Amino acid sequence: MPAQLKGSKRDDAGKIIPIREVFTQSDIDRFWAKVQTAGPDECWLWTSACGAAGYGEYRICENNIRYRYRAHRIAYALSVGFPEGHEQEDIVIRHTCDNRLCVNPAHLESGSHSDNVRDRVERNRSAKGSKNGRAKLTEEGVKIARYCMNELGIDHRVLAKVAGMDPTCFRKIKDGEMWKDIA
Numbered sequence: 263m264p265a266q267l268k269g270s271k272r273d274d275a276g277k278i279i280p281i282r283e284v285f286t287q288s289d290i291d292r293f294w295a296k297v298q299t300a301g302p303d304e305c306w307l308w309t310s311a312c313g314a315a316g317y318g319e320y321r322i323c324e325n326n327i328r329y330r331y332r333a334h335r336i337a338y339a340l341s342v343g344f345p346e347g348h349e350q351e352d353i354v355i356r357h358t359c360d361n362r363l364c365v366n367p368a369h370l371e372s373g374s375h376s377d378n379v380r381d382r383v384e385r386n387r388s389a390k391g392s393k394n395g396r397a398k399l400t401e402e403g404v405k406i407a408r409y410c411m412n413e414l415g416i417d418h419r420v421l422a423k424v425a426g427m428d429p430t431c432f433r434k435i436k437d438g439e440m441w442k443d444i445a
């Protein structure tokens with residue numbers, strides 16, 4: 263009998279269970295094994311299944327039911343995490359690189375759907391200019407940086423170079439000396 267295919271896993275009340283609770287360490291390892299990781303500022307391409315909308319799709323199987331998740335949302339959930347009670351569908355995770363198959367947490371940010379559209383328009387408009395000033399770290403950025411360093415083993419000096427910031431700053435983020443209030 264073919265496995266039944268469902269979206270995100272839900273509890274008995276029909277609420278979506280957060281990715282961090284559903285995924286085992288082996289699910290997470292299997293997930294990253296399907297990603298072609300590159301430099302911290304480059305796109306990390308999803309190399310496995312692709313859904314109808316052109317986003318990467320990742321499936322886990324339980325009791326002959328296959329649950330499917332968008333790959334970039336998993337990368338976001340694992341690195342930054344959705345706010346409590348806002349797992350999945352009600353928060354849009356957009357690509358700052360416009361590459362739907364990219365799962366680099368540094369290229370993902372949360373926002374409403376209208377943000378998504380406005381962002382696209384503004385980016386197209388400013389693509390030619392040199393609007394990119396020095397990167398300032400947001401709370402989201404700190405979480406991503408920490409995940410990249412601690413979980414994916416990316417060197418703090420490499421991240422610092424990409425961000426155009428002092429390596430000491432990233433070392434302190436890694437060791438929890440800076441931004442320690444951000445888990």
Ligand SMILES: [Zn+2]
Pocket residue numbers: 304305306359360361364365366369
């Ligand atoms: Zn990208």
